[in-house]
Amino acid sequence: MTPNFNEYPLQSIAVPYQYQVRDCDEEQIVMRSEMTLFQGTGVGEKLKKREADDESELKYEQKRFKNGQKIYNGEELVRTPSVDGLLKYSINDETDEAVAHTRTVPQVCHNDKALEDSPISEAPTAPNNASGVGNNNNNGLPLAGGQSDDGLPLSPIASPSNTASVEDLYMLRNTVSQQEYLGAVTTVAHTQLSPAAYRNLVFQLISKLSRSELSDLGTLVKDNLKRDFISSLPVEVAMNILTKLRFEDISKCLAVSKTWNSLLNNTPYMWRKLMVSEGFMSLNEFKKYKETTALSRQDPQHEDMTRVKFLQNHTYLKNCYSASFKPHRTTLRGHSVKIVTCLQFEDDYVITGADDRVIRVYDAKEERFITQLSGHDGGVWALKYGQDGILVSGSTDRSVRVWNIKEGKCTHVFKGHTSTVRCLDIVEHQGQKFIITGSRDHTLHVWKLPNCHDESYNPNTCKVFSTTDSNPYFVGILRGHMAAVRTVSGHGNIVISGSYDFSLMVWDIAQMKCLYVLTGHTDRIYSTIYDHERNRCISAGMDWTVRVWDLEDVQKNGHCNVIGPTNSGCIKVTNSMLTLQGHTALVGLLGLSDKFLVSAGADGMLRGWDSKTYSRQFAYHSKDMSAITTFYANNNLLVSGSEGQFNVYNLRNGTPIHSDLLSDADQVWSVKFNNRKFVAAVERDGHSFLEFLDFGRSEEKEGDHT
Known part of the structure; x- marks a missing residue:
């Protein structure tokens, strides 16, 4: 009878090589001996x-x-x-x-x-017919009889x-x-x-099983071959393996067994690593977080909430990646003028500045207006939040002001610049925070940031310093640029300034001197970033290029020569390490995350580069190629704004997600976001508004308008 190969699938195949008995002479002898039991x-x-x-x-x-x-x-x-x-x-x-x-x-x-x-x-x-049996039995056998x-x-x-x-x-x-x-x-x-014959016998027996019997046998074998290798390893080794997995893999591991679930859920370090690897926290934020949690763990009542925060952030990102998800939208009134010049989103504060001479502060958590800071006699063109509710602003009135947001008051006024304060940054060196301001007067000023924890600090008193000589917070002036200082960035004791004189200057504020003059741009410089992790400077300007400078070994950039007095040690560097091409107009905006360097230009293009190798990663363009006025990016998302457009991109797979979230805005002037909320300063019908988009909750039938 012909076998039913559909019911008995193994009968239709030849005996696999590993189950065959070879026809060599020696094995045939063994086989003939072995098979005497069965033939x-x-x-x-x-x-x-x-x-x-x-x-x-x-x-x-x-x-x-x-x-x-x-x-x-x-x-x-x-x-x-x-x-x-x-x-x-x-x-x-x-x-x-x-x-x-x-x-x-x-x-x-x-x-x-x-x-x-x-x-x-x-x-x-x-009958005993054995003879010659002695008393000694060398083989240990019992004697007969x-x-x-x-x-x-x-x-x-x-x-x-x-x-x-x-x-x-x-x-x-x-x-x-x-x-x-x-x-x-x-x-x-x-x-x-023999092993070969035994395997052959086993295969022949299995080949006689039906499909359902083979399925049952396969399940039995598969289940009994499983091995919990994580539990058998030392905890340190097991965690070293698990911390290298993405969350998609971790979520599957959580369902493997109670042992794995307990190990993963009770290891805060792994969840902190996931916060960084999944892009919910930058490396700098991670370092600061470790310092604060190290102090918090000394409190016996402290409970590490990293796992809960990670799961929340993962939910927010999942919502954002869904094109069908519509975030809850809240619209608040903005400035009395339609253009917002600067925006900060830190510590649940949203802070905006404009040419109406005031600073408006909003509560991002409750999505409400808090206070308005007045005092400048000109437009506010630069803002920087300095933690603990301290804010620094620069204005066209040539002054620098320090504010206490919690009290809603100005505590210090620094005067010294002779033209508009166009840009500023805050750096920290050896436990002291410094304010670096750049001006159209071609100079940079360095000031100590007042410490709100000092005993002499009084938030209810505003100290005005009309000259630098009378100001105890004044450190010095950095001179060298031949035109307006348009951009400044720094970390630690290193500060980099970009100017309309086509050059960048690298300063050491600990010694208050110039280290390098970087030349190579052929037009005005609009943006610069100091990548302190790799000790590099990145700049962009009106010559349509993005340039990368190596500050670790300046010889890699090009020709170098000492300028000025020999003992000053200022080195002029001609050309850059890399020139990134692609834009066809002014490149006015730069952004850097742990994974990406992003540039935006007046040509309507957004270009992404690998932050380590600077290889091209993506390129997006706005509708009608209108100039990009603002963007913000991290490892997961890129949000851009331009005339009548507000676009959100998924940087994990490179696809656009949302383009209709603020379709009623005439112009998007500035945008920032955290892991849950997007904040955008927009113009609509000639008026200024602040928009909140909350991806932690879905849109209601009617948005909130205040």
């Missing part, structure tokens, strides 16, 4: 031969029982000591040499009743061999349970067959 004369013929052989076996007579013991009409039978409680099987003696490499036969145990009733376990006694340990007489002749022949297995089947019998057969096959 030759039939069971009936062997039984007849055994019954006819009076010399090799005694005829069993009828048994009867008396007083709980066996009594025989013929010679008394005794239990063979070699099978007391055990059954042994071996190949015939003539094949021992051919299969000398096979494994030792394990012993198979049976219950007492089976042993008593089995003819294999009993042998008839015979002696007594065994249990008091029974020992057999006067050697016990017959317990060779497991076919009839032995046949007779055993009638004396033990089916499970025990199959166990004995399996043991014989496993111990007597």
Whole structure:
């Protein structure tokens, strides 16, 4: 009958190589020896031969029982000591040499009743025809005619061999349970067959199984091959493995077992690493976070909430990545003029400045207006938040002001610049924070940031310093540029300024001197970034290019020569390490995250580069190629604004997500976001508004307007 290959799928395939028995001479000899158990004369013929052989076996007579013991009409039978409680099987003696490499036969145990009733376990006694038996037994065997340990007489002749022949297995089947019998057969096959023959036998048995039986067997094997390698490793090694996984893999690991779940959920370090690797926290923020949590952990009531924060941020990002998700929108009134010149989004504060001479402060968490800071006599063109509710502003009135947002008051006024304060930054060196301001008067001024924790600090008093000589917070002036200072950035004691004189200058504020003058741009410089992690400077301007400068080894940039007095050590560097091309108009905006360097220009293009290698990663353009007026990016998202457009991009896969979130805005002037909310300063119908987009909750039927 033709087999049904659909029901028995393994019968339709050839025997795989690893299950084949090769036809070499040596293996054929072994196979012939091994298969003596399963081939030759039939069971009936062997039984007849055994019954006819009076010399090799005694005829069993009828048994009867008396007083709980066996009594025989013929010679008394005794239990063979070699099978007391055990059954042994071996190949015939003539094949021992051919299969000398096979494994030792394990012993198979049976219950007492089976042993008593089995003819294999009993042998008839015979007259002692052994001669020359001495008192010493070098082999450790009991003497003939002696007594065994249990008091029974020992057999006067050697016990017959317990060779497991076919009839032995046949007779055993009638004396033990089916499970025990199959166990004995399996043991014989496993111990007597060569590895190749045994594998071949197993495959042939499996090939006879139906599809459903194979499925059950496959499930059983698969489940029992699983191994919890994480639990078997030291915790440090296990966590070193797990911290290298993305959250998609971690979420699957959480469902593996209670052990894995407990290990992952109770390891705050792993969740902090995920905050960085998933782009919810920058490396700088991570370092600051470690410092604050180290102090917090000293409090016995402290509970690390990193895992909860991560899961929340992951939900917000998932919502943002969904094109169908519409965030909750809140619109608040803005400045009295339509153009917002600067915006800060820090510590749940949203702070905006404009040409109406005021600074407006909003609560980002509750999405409401808090206060308006007044005092400048000109437009506010520069803002920088300095933590603890301290804000610094620069204005066209040539002054620098320090504010306490919590009190809603100005605490310090610094005067000294002779033209508009166009840009500013705050750096920290050796525990002291400094304000760096750049002006159209071609200079940079350095000031100490007042410490709100000092005993002399009074938020209710405004200290005005009309000159630098009378100002205890004034550090000095950095001179060298030949035109307006348009941009400034810094970290630690290093500050970089970009000017309309086509050059950048690198300053050391600890020594108050110039280190390098970087030349190479052929037009005015509009934006600069100090990448302190790699000790590089990145700049962009009206010559349509983005340039990268190596400050670790300035010789890599181009020709270098010392300018000014020799002891001053200021080095002029001609050309840059890299020039990134692609824009076709002014490049006025730069942004840097842990993964990406992003540039935006008046050509309507957004270009992304790898922050380490500067290879091109993406390029987007606005509708109608209108100039990009603002953008903000991290490792996961890029948000840009321009005339009538507000676009959100997924930087993990490079696809646009949203383009209709603020479709009613005429112009988007500035945008920032944290892991949950987007904030945008927009112009609509000639008026200024501040928009909040909350991806932690979905849009209601009607947006909130205040």
